[in-house]
Amino acid sequence: MSPNQRPSLRTIAQQLGLSTASVSHAFNRPDRVSAHLRARVLAEAARQGYPGPDPAARQLRRGRADALGLVFTSELSFAFRDPAAVGFLEGLARSCEGAGLNLLVISAQDAPGARDVDAVRNAVIDGFVVYSLRDGDPHLAAVLERKLPTVVVDAPEQAGTADWVGLDDRASARALGEYLRQLGHRRVGIIIARLSADRHCGPAGPDRWAHGSSSVGRNRILGLHDGLATPDHPAVPVEEHIENSPRAGADALHALLDRHPDLTAVCCLSDVLAVGALAAAAQRGLRVPEDLTITGFDGIAEAERAGI
Amino acid sequence: MSPNQRPSLRTIAQQLGLSTASVSHAFNRPDRVSAHLRARVLAEAARQGYPGPDPAARQLRRGRADALGLVFTSELSFAFRDPAAVGFLEGLARSCEGAGLNLLVISAQDAPGARDVDAVRNAVIDGFVVYSLRDGDPHLAAVLERKLPTVVVDAPEQAGTADWVGLDDRASARALGEYLRQLGHRRVGIIIARLSADRHCGPAGPDRWAHGSSSVGRNRILGLHDGLATPDHPAVPVEEHIENSPRAGADALHALLDRHPDLTAVCCLSDVLAVGALAAAAQRGLRVPEDLTITGFDGIAEAERAGI
DNA sequence: ACTTCAGTGTAAATCGATTAACGAACCGAG
């Protein structure tokens, strides 16, 4: 009634001398009111500049938000640059569209904590998708507390009550290792990004990767080891870099070859790294695969183009 | 009380013989209740498995959702592949983190309509950011209907009551055109992606680009024209491609040069296109910039790397 | 004994909508 009041179902109903129920029906259940009434309601709504039923109120009453929360890797910047992650995001976005769901992106920074976990607590959504978090990330705990339907993608594998999807990284890496072994490779190196939350950059020993907080990375290394290591040849050298990017792959390849000039193959544990490693190999005058074999991991388009 | 009821402030209050107000305070205003009471409440909450105050209810009462809606270009797939868009997304995500806001991504498909605009209608958010939509996109209308604070980025420029940020595309393109002219270029071509919603692929005449539904593209072409065209030299040939990708840039360059072998310079209206065009030029055995000048637009990292 | 005040907790209105269940009017059929 009062002119400066924000319009709502009630203001419309009052103005028209109707019940809010009728107005609600006019919006949501056209078949349950007469065409005439509906027209009157819509007209009055337009007159008052009513934006339609308030989503928050509706969500409270209906108990569903028509939105999904995606808890995404800490470094959004790197995430967006990683075609594997982008591919996943794209697919998810597409499915959501199909299902009429919105997508709420929650980035899981490593930061202090409180503020950020709040994002998980306050998200108005019906369920969570958790993408590739590190072991023990507090966001996952916060997610589980919400008791909403949840799917964990890739990592961490121990996600409590939540559903999990992902590759069997260890088995596939082992297959790759065995294949390389069959090809005759005996001295193989590994390049990987961000085993753990700290910003280590350089060689990583077994103690480090066995306890890294990225289960994906850990499993891929372990798998390669399963496939490659034998009594007659020692631990596989691992080169770690903080970034997952072509540049990082290149830097790491140089570092690795400087330290182990005798390697005949290098496994990059993501395609993005492999792209950089290829470039670095070329720069060193190495022919691939004659002088050096390089492998990737993921199956992204860029990699195909680069001929990995 | 009843054992199978979902926990809420009230179930906790009842169990403890308190008022819901006290329980609410225990959660949000620790200083307004005694430490003892607070502890009891928290304990009971844990016992019942209470996930904390319901975000939807809180949002209804408080009137704010702590979330921003981003209405994003139709083709999410391309959007994610365009470093310019990704850069924007990343920056926005970062700012939201800083402000304690969540980010709700709403993709604006071209599709049928109804279903999709609903996403805009149902989004539980405090404000909109609209990124680079085509003129007349129904999503923008839906956004404006919500009467929330809104910022339109890049396009469309005529955004009604909403705020707008973006480049002065026309002026910067003109500057580029004039610069090329000074360098002595007289025969210049243009490569651009998606002037309009239809899937046109090939040469685009003035009639087409003057009425294209992408104001960004239109302005850049018009600006180049301002800077390049003179009485003694006719309209600048424009080659359009449906995609904004390196491959598209390459295809377009071939098409353009096949049709106009005498061009001395080609302006790609996005860096992504330019990257592809560079590759295509190399493939044709053209040296850049000796035989052919190629320009980009955006300032993305990949472009710098490619030496544009 | 009479304010006054600090410390704690409560009552109750409210945010804006949805939805079962019900009632009134009307209509042709028996």
Add this chain to the structure above:
DNA sequence: CTCGGTTCGTTAATCGATTTACACTGAAGT
């Protein structure tokens, strides 16, 4: 004239929390 069946609308409970007053209890001040 009455009965069963539609059609159109309303009543009222409810979703789960927030927040402004206000009430109560002791203790301290005068």
